[in-house]
Amino acid sequence: IYAGIFNLAESDISASDNFFELGGTSIDVIRLKREAEAHFDLPEIPIIQILKHPIVSSLANYVDALRNKDSTQQEYDPIVPLQLTGKKTPIFFVHPGVGEVLIFVNLAKYFQNERPFYALRARGFEPGQPMFTSMDEMVTCYAAAVKRTQPVGPYAIAGYSYGGVVAFEVAKRLEAMGDEVKLTGLVNIPPHIADRMHEIDYTGGMLNLSYFLGLISKNDANDLHPTLKSLPVQEQLEIVWKLAPPERIIELQLTTAKLDHWVAIARSLIECGKEYVPSGSVSSVDVFYAIPLRGSKSDWLNNQLKPWAGFSRGEPTYTDVPGQHYTLMDFDHVPQFQKIFRSRLEARGL
Secondary structure (H helix, E strand, O other), X not given: OHHHHOOOOHHHOOOOOEOOOOOOOHHHHHHHHHHHHHHOOXXXXXXXXXXXXXXXXXXXXXXXXXXXOOOOOOOOOOEEEEEOOOOXXXXXXXXXXXXOOHHHHHHHHOOOXXXXXXXXXXXXXXXXXXXXXXXXXXXXXXXXXXXXXXXXXXXXXXXXXXXXXXXXXXXXHHHHOOOOEEEEEEEOOOOOOHHHHHHOOHHHHHHXXXXXXXXXXXXXXXXXXXXXXXOOHHHHHHHHHHHOOHHHHHHHOOOHHHHHHHHXXXXXXXXXXXXXXXXXXXXXXXXXXXXXXXOOHHXXXXXXXXXXXXXXXXXXXXXXXXXXXXXXXXXXXXXXXXXXXXXXXXXXXX
């Protein structure tokens, strides 16, 4: 299966080869999941397990356990290792408001052989996992996971969108423990998010997620809200389902039930943010800003993002990055984003 994905002869693939070091993308992960489930006649191989078992032999052992029905529910660990080679300071990137981390797979590839790249994934995706119920619970969990993975600083913590305020809180928690955080990267998120969290109802969250996943267009996400919000949840999902490209649904292996559950995870993160009030400070912040969801870029920067200065003991930086809020991590913009992000790492001595 690995050989087929990368157009290689089977003899060219070793049991020790790493899926991501071979060039695997987020779409390739989904293809690997789909083909392996079909080949081994398994109802599901969770994406998180593919991310955590990218080496051929490791994934084979996991699949063997599934087939022998002796794979027990693993304890939740938010850390997803997307790139492990290199000796420079690791990067920890916190998920956006959808909770998932596949969006970082393509970014992590650019740091291959330079530094480890870890993503933090929200709780609740696997059967039986409870979702987070407060920002403090989430931050406590993530800070402990970062310390387990990298016991000693300096640290580089970043977060995309909603994940930015979580990254700020994790960095603050690490500094309170006496650790050094040299980079706190905040990607297109202001410090004050509570008002926005209160604005997002079920319909808005479902439409935002559907747009983020490529099921509907941005115009659809904006235009459908007034029509859908008065309908039962199942009807809302079915309308979006009819608009979604069938090939995208197959690619993501989605069902309406899975989409509804994903919306529930996103909603749990929204609930955690409703009462969030930023306080305290970290040694420094690096803010990366793109075209916002609404309003002008200059207003977004000056009125929404520059207040981060009040939560940074050092002089903050504000760096313009290409793309819009939902597209700055896509194939077209990641090459430019990683160059800009790397330059900030280097400027911080990382």
